[in-house]
Amino acid sequence: xxxxxxxxxxxxxxxxxxxxxxxxxxxxxxxxxxxxxxxxxxxxxxxxxxxxxxxxxxxxxxxxxxxxxxxxxxxxxxxxxxxxxxxxxxxxxxxxxxxxxxxxxxxxxxxxxxxxxxxxxxxxxxxxxxxxxxxxxxxxxxxxxxxxxxxxxxxxxxxxxxxxxxxxxxxxxxxxxxxxxxxxxxxxxxxxxxxxxxxxxxxxxxxxxxxxxxxxxxxxxxxxxxxxxxxxxxxxxxxxxxxxxxxxxxxxxxxxxxxxxxxxxxxxxxxxxxxxxxxxxxxxxxxxxxxxxxxxxxxxxxxxxxxxxxxxxxxxxxxxxxxxxxxxxxxxxxxxxxxxxx
Amino acid sequence: xxxxxxxxxxxxxxxxxxxxxxxxxxxxxxxxxxxxxxxxxxxxxxxxxxxxxxxxxxxxxxxxxxxxxxxxxxxxxxxxxxxxxxxxxxxxxxxxxxxxxxxxxxxxxxxxxxxxxxxxxxxxxxxxxxxxxxxxxxxxxxxxxxxxxxxxxxxxxxxxxxxxxxxxxxxxxxxxxxxxxxxxxxxxxxxxxxxxxxxxxxxxxxxxxxxxxxxxxxxxxxxxxxxxxxxxxxxxxxxxxxxxxxxxxxxxxxxxxxxxxxxxxxxxxxxxxxxxxxxxxxxxxxxxxxxxxxxxxxxxxxxxxxxxxxxxxxxxxxxxxxxxxxxxxxxxxxxxxxxxxx
DNA sequence: CTTGACATTGCAACCGGTTGCGGTTAGAAT
DNA sequence: ATTCTAACCGCAACCGGTTGCAATGTCAAG
Numbered sequence: 001x002x003x004x005x006x007x008x009x010x011x012x013x014x015x016x017x018x019x020x021x022x023x024x025x026x027x028x029x030x031x032x033x034x035x036x037x038x039x040x041x042x043x044x045x046x047x048x049x050x051x052x053x054x055x056x057x058x059x060x061x062x063x064x065x066x067x068x069x070x071x072x073x074x075x076x077x078x079x080x081x082x083x084x085x086x087x088x089x090x091x092x093x094x095x096x097x098x099x100x101x102x103x104x105x106x107x108x109x110x111x112x113x114x115x116x117x118x119x120x121x122x123x124x125x126x127x128x129x130x131x132x133x134x135x136x137x138x139x140x141x142x143x144x145x146x147x148x149x150x151x152x153x154x155x156x157x158x159x160x161x162x163x164x165x166x167x168x169x170x171x172x173x174x175x176x177x178x179x180x181x182x183x184x185x186x187x188x189x190x191x192x193x194x195x196x197x198x199x200x201x202x203x204x205x206x207x208x209x210x211x212x213x214x215x216x217x218x219x220x221x222x223x224x225x226x227x228x229x230x231x232x233x234x235x236x237x238x239x240x241x242x243x244x245x246x247x248x249x250x251x252x253x254x255x256x257x258x259x260x261x262x263x264x265x266x267x268x269x270x271x272x273x274x275x276x277x278x279x280x281x282x283x284x285x286x287x288x289x290x291x292x293x294x295x296x297x298x299x300x301x302x303x304x305x306x307x308x309x310x311x312x313x314x315x316x317x318x319x320x321x322x323x324x325x326x327x328x329x330x331x332x333x334x335x336x337x338x339x340x341x342x
Numbered sequence: 343x344x345x346x347x348x349x350x351x352x353x354x355x356x357x358x359x360x361x362x363x364x365x366x367x368x369x370x371x372x373x374x375x376x377x378x379x380x381x382x383x384x385x386x387x388x389x390x391x392x393x394x395x396x397x398x399x400x401x402x403x404x405x406x407x408x409x410x411x412x413x414x415x416x417x418x419x420x421x422x423x424x425x426x427x428x429x430x431x432x433x434x435x436x437x438x439x440x441x442x443x444x445x446x447x448x449x450x451x452x453x454x455x456x457x458x459x460x461x462x463x464x465x466x467x468x469x470x471x472x473x474x475x476x477x478x479x480x481x482x483x484x485x486x487x488x489x490x491x492x493x494x495x496x497x498x499x500x501x502x503x504x505x506x507x508x509x510x511x512x513x514x515x516x517x518x519x520x521x522x523x524x525x526x527x528x529x530x531x532x533x534x535x536x537x538x539x540x541x542x543x544x545x546x547x548x549x550x551x552x553x554x555x556x557x558x559x560x561x562x563x564x565x566x567x568x569x570x571x572x573x574x575x576x577x578x579x580x581x582x583x584x585x586x587x588x589x590x591x592x593x594x595x596x597x598x599x600x601x602x603x604x605x606x607x608x609x610x611x612x613x614x615x616x617x618x619x620x621x622x623x624x625x626x627x628x629x630x631x632x633x634x635x636x637x638x639x640x641x642x643x644x645x646x647x648x649x650x651x652x653x654x655x656x657x658x659x660x661x662x663x664x665x666x667x668x669x670x671x672x673x674x675x676x677x678x679x680x681x682x683x684x
Numbered sequence: 685c686t687t688g689a690c691a692t693t694g695c696a697a698c699c700g701g702t703t704g705c706g707g708t709t710a711g712a713a714t
Numbered sequence: 715a716t717t718c719t720a721a722c723c724g725c726a727a728c729c730g731g732t733t734g735c736a737a738t739g740t741c742a743a744g
Contacts, residue, residue, distance in 0.1 A: 001461070001485075003730055014694045019732055027692055044483070049460035050395045051730035055699045059392065061440075069429045074422035074642075075625045083425070083441070084416040091411050091443025096457070098403070099425070099441055101433030115438070118391035119343070141386070143343075257629070283417045283626040287599070300416075345700055356724045361702055369722055393700035397729045685744100692739075702728080713718075 002043040010039035022047050062090050062310055063121035065100035065111045067128045067191070072226050076254040077282035078299060082127065082149075085303035093311050095122075104191070104224075109133050116142045123310035125149060125303060129195040145313040145320050147306040149299075150196050160309050160320035162302045166196050169328040170203030170249070173277055173295050176330060177247045178211045181339035182275060185215070186245035188233045188255050190225040197222070200251055219245055223255040230258025238266065246274055246339050253278035253285040256292055260335070271337030281331060291333035298326050344385040352381035364389050404432050404652055405463035407442035407453045409470045409533070414568050418596040419624035420641060424469065424491075427645035435653050437464075446533070446566075451475050458484045465652035467491060467645060471537040487655040487662050489648040491641075492538050502651050502662035504644045508538050511670040512545030512591070515619055515637050518672060519589045520553045523681035524617060527557070528587035530575045530597050532567040539564070542593055561587055565597040572600025580608065588616055588681050595620035595627040598634055602677070613679030623673060633675035640668050 004022075008015040013032055020028050021036040028036075039045075053059045064086065066079060073079065083097075090097050098121050102108040109130065115121055116139065123145040126135065129152050136159055139146050151163035177185050187204045189197040201220065208215050218240055223229020230250050238244050250256040256278030260270060268274055270290055278285050281296030305324065313320035346364075350357040355374055362370050363378040370378075381387075395401045406428065408421060415421065425439070432439050440463050444450040451472065457463055458481065465487040468477060471494055478501055481488050493505035519527050529546045531539040543562065550557050560582055565571020572592050580586050592598040598620030602612060610616055612632055620627050623638030647666060655662035 004732095005730080015730090016695080016732075017693060019730095020693090023732075025733090027690090029692060032693080046456075046459035048730050049462045050392060050401065051699090052460075052732080053392045053699095054396050054701090054730080055732045057699075066429060069426070069433050071426065071642075074426040075419070077417070079425070080416035080422045083421070084411070084413065087408060087411045087441065087443040091445070096462075097441040097443075099429065099439040101429040101439075103433070114388075117388035118394075120391045120438075257625075283599075284624070284629045287626045287629040287631060289629060289631055300413075346702095347700080357700090358702075358725080359723060361700095362723085365702075367703090369720090371722060374723080390700050393729090394702080395729095396700080396731090397702045399729075687742105687744080689742090690740085692737100694737080695735085697734090698732080699730105704727095705725085707722105707724085709720105709722085711719090711721100714716085 001048070002045045004045070004047070006043055007036060007040045007045045010043060011035045057119075058122050058314065059120060060095050061098045061121040062086065062095050062307060063098040063100065063115050063124045064127055065102050065108055065115065067102060067108050068104045068225070069101040070104075070226070072228070072254060075227070075284070076225065076252045077280050078225075078252060081280070081299035082303045085300035085305075086125065086307050088300075089304045089307040089311070095307075095311060105193070106133070109135055113138060116144050122314045123147075125306050125310065128191070130193055131195055131198060132193050145310055147309050147320055149302055149306060151199070153195060158319070158321050160306075160313075160322045161324075162305050162309075163323075163325045164297045164302065164328050165325050166199040167203040167206070169295055169297075169330070170200040171207040173249055173330055174204050174207035175210070176332075177249070177275060177277065177336065178207065178213070180247075180275065180336065182247040183211075183213055183339070184219065184243065184245045184247070185213075186219045186221070186233070186237055186248045188230055188248060188250040188259065189220070189222045190251040190255075192222045197251065204249065216240070216243060223250065223258070225252050225254060227254045227258040227261075230255030231262045232258075234259050234262035247276070247336070248274065249277045251279050253280045253282040253292060253294055256294070256335075257284060257288060260288060260292070270335055273340050275336040275339070277336060286333070288335070290335045293333045293336040294331050296329045296331050298328070302326055343390070344387045346387070346389070348385055349378060349382045349387045352385060353377045399461075400464050400656070401462060402437050403440045403463040404428065404437050404649060405440040405442065405457050405466045406469055407444050407450055407457065409444060409450050410446045410567070411443040412446075412568065414570070414596060417569070417626070418567065418594045419622050420567075420594060423622070423641035424645045427642035427647075428467065428649050430642075431646045431649040431653070437649075437653060447535070448475070451477055455480060458486050464656045465489075467648050467652065470533070472535055473537055473540060474535050487652055489651050489662055491644055491648060493541070495537060500661070500663050502648075502655075502664045503666075504647050504651075505665075505667045506639045506644065506670050507667050508541040509545040509548070511637055511639075511672070512542040513549040515591055515672060516546050516549035517552070518674075519591070519617060519619065519678065520549065520555070522589075522617065522678065524589040525553075525555055525681070526561065526585065526587045526589070527555075528561045528563070528575070528579055528590045530572055530590060530592040530601065531562070531564045532593045532597075534564045539593060546591065558582070558585060565592065565600070567594050567596060569596045569600040569603075572597030573604045574600075576601050576604035589618070589678070590616065591619045593621050595622045595624040595634060595636055598636070598677075599626060599630060602630060602634070612677055615682050617678040617681070619678060628675070630677070632677045635675045635678040636673050638671045638673050640670070644668055
């Protein structure tokens with residue numbers, strides 16, 4: 001690989017001149033610019049991004065770490081949506097996306113710290129805000145721009161986030177089910193240590209409380225976003241017999257599909273006997289049978305917005321502070337219906 | 343951000359000693375190792391990955407560029423599958439994934455050259471091998487390990503690839519449709535400039551020729567992997583009247599779903615009047631109504647294998663040469679059935 | 685014909701690690 | 715007691731760009 005110095009000798013100029021040509025600096029005569037470009041062309045020179053990053057202290061990368069790399073995780077629309085929003089704006093502004101994997105739990109945080117601490121990216125998007133670690137505090141120490149997807153529960157901190165009002169919309173979903181006459185409603189959350197799960201649980205509890213419903217602790221379960229998690233939740237709750245839920249709310253569509261599968265296996269008709277609501281608005285949810293009622297969360301838009309905020313912050317040098325929220329939408333399809341009359 | 347020199351002064355040693363401690367070099371006494379680690383801890387030091395990359399000439403990154411960033415592209419299972427396989431093994435071996443976006447066509451190649459030429463990654467996976475550009479030749483010049491997903495049509499070149507025998511399996515799909523009695527079969531490809539599309543087309547033509555069927559040119563169309571592409575293909579082919587196809591093969595599930603939608607709108611019963619086959623084995627395909635028969639291509643396994651090959655090549659320093667193929671599987675569901683008896 | 689402003693380019697230090705080489709020292713071998 | 719070996723660590727160059735500063739050249743105003 002030719003370096004800037006190889007080009008310099010061939011063009012008969014100093015390396016710094018070559019640098020200036022390639023970084024579009026002014027005060028380079030047309031003649032030498034051409035000579036340099038010619039030499040570069042002849043040698044097949046392309047500036048080394050790593051070296052450039054070292055001096056410029058910027059990498060033109062936006063990082064995320066995916067919470068889990070287990071097989072089913074990629075079947076839900078969450079991850080693809082996230083990547084879509086991120087890639088679209090990153091691409092538009094000439095940034096690239098650095099994706100780190102993780103095995104869930106603390107490992108996600110470890111990976112994040114590693115990327116950020118070793119300065120591999122100019123900014124980060126926090127996908128799943130955990131409650132068991134002070135990620136925000138650490139990130140502020142690192143002094144790197146970041147935007148949280150979801151609402152961090154640190155009110156004083158001036159951190160940027162794009163949130164989807166999870167508590168509110170989950171409550172809306174539950175209210176919708178209550179209006180349909182359901183009183184035994186299950187909550188199948190994702191990862192209990194993640195803020196969004198707690199928010200949704202609060203929304204669930206709020207809506208039930210409003211309606212004067214005392215939920216059974218057994219109605220709350222966690223499926224860790226896996227299809228099988230939804231399936232297993234049904235297996236457990238069905239044992240409650242007459243106190244088994246007549247409606248399930250799942251924190252992603254994949255778990256909801258698992259719930260549908262479990263119900264189908266037991267020949268429990270949906271929505272006649274049991275209603276099911278998913279989250280995210282996956283394509284599979286639309287095609288499911290019965291078509292899955294789902295709380296659409298515009299994750300692509302959220303990460304797109306987060307990426308824009310990040311890029312602006314990187315370019316201005318100011319800490320990102322924008323806090324915004326997006327609207328979700330309950331897409332009512334045929335997996336939900338009136339509660340059965342016992 | 344503290345540097346290695348800050349740590350050095352605090353520990354009272356030379357920077358090179360700090361470096362040796364952090365890169366696990368031998369010949370460092372226990373005492374100084376501890377002093378260095380203590381100092382690093384106190385300062386919150388973490389080695390700068392960029393600087394390290396510069397000297398070591400390796401970034402611990404595997405790159406891909408996604409062929410398109412348009413909205414619907416992420417609804418098919420292709421991209422998530424690719425990311426899954428890639429992330430799983432990258433994660434396992436301590437690599438990270440650099441994702442570049444592209445607007446399709448030549449831009450994909452431009453992005454690729456940019457990443458590779460600027461040495462941002464240690465290896466690349468070529469997702470869509472194009473026929474209109476000699477990507478392989480260029481990549482060989484760059485002297486960077488790469489693995490192609492699909493079979494490049496350059497026989498002499500010693501390039502590594504993981505292929506899914508697209509021609510063979512597409513022919514199998516068409517034969518299956520022929521066995522069902524279909525004789526007017528449509529081919530809805532993705533991007534005509536991409537090798538996999540041509541391979542599939544050849545498979546399609548082979549199978550038809552075997553059966554003595556002379557295909558109409560109008561039966562071949564390209565949907566560029568978009569849902570609407572499938573939808574539009576039906577709109578065009580339906581005009582053929584009695585010569586309109588009774589079966590559609592689509593190169594991804596998203597287009598197949600678009601085909602189903604178009605047929606549904608026109609009240610054409612599937613599979614009674616028209617059969618539809620998709621590709622990739624998306625979750626949505628399984629839940630579609632009727633459930634979509636689909637050619638499952640194990641893209642996650644393919645990219646996982648590609649990533650393994652890449653990493654091994656990076657670590658040994660040898661150019662990757664492994665050429666392997668995976669098995670696909672025609673998942674027969676209810677969107678296909680006997681050809682209608684006119 | 686000066687003087688000055690501005691365009692153009694070279695010089696050298698710097699970004700933050702890595703590493704070959706050489707010097708010092710301690711303990712073992714003779 | 716002397717020599718040898720190996721452990722330990724510092725020195726300085728290097729990875730491949732960037733940039734402030736200084737030097738030189740050019741042209742127009744005075």
